[in-house]
Every structure is written in C-alpha cells, then in structure tokens.
Amino acid sequence: MEVVIVQDAAAGGQLIADSIADLLRRKPDALLGVATGSTPLPVYQALAARVRDGAVDVSRARIAQLDEYVGLAPGHPESYRSVVEREVVEPLGLDPDAFMGPDGSATDVQAACERYDRALAEAGGVDLQLLGIGTDGHIGFNEPCSSLASRTRIKTLTRQTREDNARFFDHLDDVPHHVITQGIGTILEARHLVLLATGEGKAEAVAQAVEGPVAAFVPASALQLHPHATVVVDEAAASRL
Numbered sequence: 001m002e003v004v005i006v007q008d009a010a011a012g013g014q015l016i017a018d019s020i021a022d023l024l025r026r027k028p029d030a031l032l033g034v035a036t037g038s039t040p041l042p043v044y045q046a047l048a049a050r051v052r053d054g055a056v057d058v059s060r061a062r063i064a065q066l067d068e069y070v071g072l073a074p075g076h077p078e079s080y081r082s083v084v085e086r087e088v089v090e091p092l093g094l095d096p097d098a099f100m101g102p103d104g105s106a107t108d109v110q111a112a113c114e115r116y117d118r119a120l121a122e123a124g125g126v127d128l129q130l131l132g133i134g135t136d137g138h139i140g141f142n143e144p145c146s147s148l149a150s151r152t153r154i155k156t157l158t159r160q161t162r163e164d165n166a167r168f169f170d171h172l173d174d175v176p177h178h179v180i181t182q183g184i185g186t187i188l189e190a191r192h193l194v195l196l197a198t199g200e201g202k203a204e205a206v207a208q209a210v211e212g213p214v215a216a217f218v219p220a221s222a223l224q225l226h227p228h229a230t231v232v233v234d235e236a237a238a239s240r241l
C-alpha cells in the first residue's frame, strides 16, 4: 500500500485527477469506480477542469457506482445515482449510457445485488476504484464486521453512518436504513484502489486502516491486501499516522 500525504483536499483532488487522466490516456474506455460523499468532490472538479482544457478525453470512459441507498424513489436527489449524475456524469460530460449502478428501488433487492456484481465482472472489471472512508472505517457501505470476502449485497447502516449522512437529508429519519454496497471482496477485484481521506475527523479511521491489523472491524484495512492500493491523505487526516 502506498500512502501519499498532501497538503490539503484540493491537492489530493489534483493528484488523483492526474492518475485518472493517465489511465484514460492508456485505456480510453476504462471503467472508473466512483464514490459519493463530500471527499471525492475535489477529484471530480479537478478532472472536469482537465476535460474542459482538452487535457483528457472522457468520451469513451465508463463509470460504475460503489453503493446505493435502498428504497429512495427513482430520481430522489439524494439517491447515489442522482448524486453521481449531478457531480460526475454531467460536469464531465460523460455518456449517461456508460454509467452502471445497482438498482436500489428493485422489488427483489438481493437479485439486484447479484446482477450488479455479475455486471461489473462482465464489463471487464473496475480499472480504478475511488474510495472515501467512513468515520468508522467503512468503505462503500461495508460497515464494521463486514466479511472481507463479501460480494455486492444489502447492508443495514449503523446509527453513526446514518448520523454522518443526515446532513444530506432534511431529517435523520429520512436517511434510509438499508443500502446496496459492492462487497469488500468485490471492491478488492478492482485493478487499482485509490482511497482519499481528508480532515481531522478521518484521522483515527485512517490510522487504523493503514497501520492497524487487517480486520473486518475496520473494512478499509482490507486495502492492505490489495497489490495496488494508494491512500491519499491530507495533513489533518494523516495526523495520527
């Protein structure tokens, strides 16, 4: 695992946008795994600036969602499909048909999970998976004690994660209890994992993920098992390393 400490979130965004741009030059139809939350926004903004400057061609790029809430109406502004459309697909001018994600409004959620897991493999696998980290060490929505071999499946959110994400909703009660997430085993199949963490609030989770033992209790520690994992942290998030 490579750990890169940058000065701030903007610098982290530039660094990862460079890495994605390099990948797209080598492989124009690369499948990019995208994460939601506040942390990856500087990456998408830096990448959009490169697209505007003509420094990178995203016309053949494909993207895949990491996770999704269960039960939000299709088109709900906080469904992760809507968030990715708003923050990634539209600003980058990506082909909306080249965007895959799990169906959080399916009547048979389990079947939707299995379908998505298969679809990722059939698409050739994720080339670069961008990840954030929860304050409890989760990646995607793999909460503590998720199996390190888990596949895409339905999970129940912890109270802490629902509270962390309540800022995107009017009220805590509006935050769904259930989600679909790529499993840790699924995530580990991506060719390159890039985790970005910024701010003091992530410092403890980062320290446990990077320097603690590989343990289901800290899902992000699974990155230690991956042959090509990069952890980009700003100085605040690196403060307990």
Ligand code: GLP
Pocket (backbone or CB within 6 Å): 035, 036, 037, 038, 039, 040, 066, 067, 131, 132, 133, 134, 135, 139, 140, 141, 161, 165
């Ligand atoms: C959610 C997402 C994760 C994300 C995490 C942290 O739980 N499912 O993919 O990493 O939030 O979000 P933030 O970057 O806003 O702290």
